[in-house]
Amino acid sequence: MKQLLSMTVTDPALADNPLLIPxxxxxxxxxxxxxxxxxxVPAFRHAVALHREELEAIAADSAEPTFENTFLALERSGQLRRWVEMVFYTLVPADGTEARQQIHEELEPVRSAHEDAIYLNERLFARLSAVxxxxxxxxxxxxxEVVLQEFILRGAGLxxxxxxxxxxxxxxxAVLGAQYxxxxxxxxxxxxxxxxxxxQLAGLSDSDRAAAADAAAEAGHDDGHLLTLSMFTSQPWLEQLEDRDTRQRVHEAAWVRGTEPGEHYVLDIAAEQAALRAEKAGLLGYPTWADYALQDRTAPDLPAVQDLLGRLVPAAAANARRERERLEQLAGHPIQPWDWPYYSAQVEREDYAVDAGALRPYFELDRTLTQGVFAAATALYGITFRERTDLAGYHPDVRVWEVFDADGTGLGLFLGDFYTRPTKSGGAWMNPIRERSTELDERPVVVNNLNIPHPPAGEPTLLTLDQVTTLFHEFGHALHGLLAEARYATLSGTSVPRDFVEFPSQVNEMWIQWPQIVQAYARHVDTGEPLDPAALESLQAASLWGEGFSTTEYLGAAVLDLAWHALRPGETVADPLAFEAEQLTAAGLDPQLVAPRYRSSYFKHIFSGGYAAGYYSYIWSEVMDADTVQWFQENGGLTRENGDRFRTELLARGNTRDPMESYRAFRGRDPEPQPLLVRRGLA
Structure with missing residues (x-):
């Protein structure tokens, strides 16, 4: 890191701060x-002060503005701040202790003010514009191009x-996001x-019972089992629990999160954020936040996004109604949200001979990771992995692998943080600690976070099929960072438009059931026997079952996101729960049929995660994903030739050129939606 290596700290109080030492x-x-x-806090404040000095030097330069003394100088500046931020914002979601959450709330306004000092700096903007x-x-x-657009969207012309x-x-x-x-x-x-x-735990596997008992003990309970909640509305426990009252308790606990007045109430925060974003969009010359947010995306405009969602909702809801009819036929009573996962799993067993619980012994974490996820990457890109037990992560659960290219050169580090804990945010994600940049002599260090319950001591970690999918998905993001080839960190890896970033990770899911991969990793944890090919055929036959539910719950969340961010300046939401119900109904969705994947009270993506007016990105990216999967299938599948093409034209490129230009270079044309419609059962 060229900028960090030349940095010296003169303040004795900071001399031993490891964040200020390369x-x-x-x-x-x-x-x-x-x-x-x-x-x-002291490291961040020092880094911000240093960056302001660097910015002032660029803005005050009396020489004629050139690319080197403006854009390149700006790119090189602030590397200490970037380092401190990337370390801290790795820790906050992954191990967000109360102390770190308080630091987060203290630093967010400082970070916001500093970004304003960059993007609202008239002299700096004038020099950039004059190049x-x-x-x-x-x-x-x-x-x-990217930097100037960012300055304009941040308000430089106001x-x-x-x-x-x-x-x-x-x-x-910034304050509200941290509080949320x-x-x-x-x-x-x-x-x-x-x-x-x-x-009341009838139906749970022995390992899940043991994990729930451990969770209760860790939470300070003398006895019992604690069913912890994922960030989704529909909870994984519901698929197994036989007791209907227990299922209802779990669902309702998840459903009401953040909606009841008290110390954890968040709907007032959400409403204020939405109103402020609408006002901000108006200041910047846009009718709504959604119109503003789409300016640096691959989607051309808001009507195009609304058109895609509008075409999908009726077909997805119709599929969901047909699925409910089958569930009610099986259950013999009306289906409530807490019943759906339980009876859906029964349909898979009865209609498709798929028993999700019986599959788990074939999906042991280490083997799935090394013989599945890593093996697919090796077959496609020639990269290999060596675990570095001599290197430590930020928590004892974190494991570190060094990644090597086909010629043996080191590419970077991959960190895996797979287990849930009370201080970890729900869900799964990838984030970089280092990004590929030849300008800064920096190679990637990327982290994948999942939320898999810890097994009892001494027992293997067995995954559900959903968790296997998440493992492959998040590693797709990791590959986007690890295989980046960029001079500038600003354009590297996953630093692409929000509605493009999910595309490589979704493509990586296709290898889960690819014959040579699944035969290697899907082996019984006790006997080593491979998964019966008939079970794979059943999985493939069942692939369309449940798409009505999954597509509808996703679309519910996407609709809510756009509804919150279609407010116009001056509009406010006095009753968030009524607003939520009205918007879903207006879109043709019925929360009593299928609840949205997230409610406004636990929708971290949009109120504390950078996806405001961007949750549509998953389905937008999936159009490209399904079209790309079709290309792989038509061209021989899992081969180095195909992998190298995908790596060269897409993964390595990041944002070094227009991502849609990269897509066309890979695919030979623009993406077509038909493969997605077929995949989702909407054709």
């Missing part, structure tokens, strides 16, 4: 063992009063369901 570990891996919570860009090519041209109000809004939004996250994590833990009668 890491000498491989690939610049942070020395997590030396970093303590009290290091973050003659006509002769720029390649990454230089792309960097200039007058002084508008800038002042924008700074106030940004600071308040803290309350949401605490509420999710508080709503976990304690079961004291073992009979």
């Amino acid at each position: 890491s000498d570990l491989p690939y610049g891996l942070p020395d997590f063992a030396a970093i303590r919570d009290e290091h973050f 003659d860009r006509t002769a720029l090519t390649g990454e230089d041209a792309r960097l200039a 007058d002084a009063p508008a800038k002042a109000r924008l700074e106030q809004i940004n600071e308040r939004l 996250n803290r309350r949401m994590v605490a509420e999710n833990a508080a709503r976990a369901v304690l079961i004291t009668d073992p009979a």
